[in-house]
Amino acid sequence: MSDVVKSLSARLNPAADKSVATPTREEAEAAVRTLIRWAGDDPSREGLQDTPKRVAKAFREFYSGYGEDTSEILDKIFSEVEGYNDIVLVRDIPFYSHCEHHMVPFYGVAHVAYYPTKGVVGLSKLARLVDAYARRLQTQETMTAQIASTMEKALEPRGVAVMIEAEHMCMSMRGIQKAGAMTLTTQFTGIFKEDPAEQVRFLTLIRNGRS
Structure with a gap:
């Protein structure tokens, strides 16, 4: 390795x-x-x-996320979904976190999606997973990868997509002081990584209905 x-x-x-x-x-x-x-x-x-x-x-x-065992959050999978195997997306999950470099807040929304294989998880569990990683000292990039990695291991899906949009107070209230600047991070696995059309679909579904 x-x-x-x-x-x-x-x-x-x-x-x-x-x-x-x-x-x-x-x-x-x-x-x-x-x-x-x-x-x-x-x-x-x-x-x-x-x-x-x-x-x-x-x-x-x-920092209550340090007390969460993220491997247990997605441990209950519902297999009786009448053959559903299309995309499952939960968008606009609000979160609040703290930058590990300055210990000041960054906050925004997370969008998570996956293509199920063996079943689906409760939608609230995906929001709880986001919260478990957000309530720690973090970087946005790491948090994005952690959410995707945990979903990949627990659900064994055909693909996972995660996007986080956030404003960082370490950039807004100190340093260059650019309030309102947004940072976007993404992580794709499986079919989302292999097929650009699936990434476009994911992003389109996120933006659908927004002004």
């Missing part, structure tokens, strides 16, 4: 899916107080006294 393949494999199965020593809540709150002082404020003043507790609590929600 080449170094490039090893690197990609490791990134698609990140530390998020491995056991990591977790600091205590007290240690987390102390770290927040340090960052408040670094920002130039006084963590002991009235308006900031409870901020470390709130931030620690918020982190549990922001």
Whole structure:
């Protein structure tokens, strides 16, 4: 296995899916107080006294994806679909994530599709899969590949297509400060990768009905 393949494999199965020593809540709150002082404020003043507790609590929600076993989300497949084997698409799945480089938000929508073979999964499970990977420290490119890879392994479909559209606050509120700039990433497997016409169909279905 080449170094490039090893690197990609490791990134698609990140530390998020491995056991990591977790600091205590007290240690987390102390770290927040340090960052408040670094920002130039006084963590002991009235308006900031409870901020470390709130931030620690918020982190549990922001990064709840670390507690999700993504291999189990798509483990129930319904085979009784009356012979249906055409495309299944869930579009405009909203998500909120945090850039692993600056820990500031990026957010947008995900579109996921597949051609079933052995059956279909509940549509809400696809949204849950997106959320499980979004609620971690991420890059949009990696998140796109992770969703596609998990669907490919769990469903063994004829093909998977994933597209993510997102605005990154690390680009909007800092650095070059270009608010409104959107980043698009895609990942195709199977028939979607082999046949450009299937990619066109996927993109057309996403855009259908949009102004």
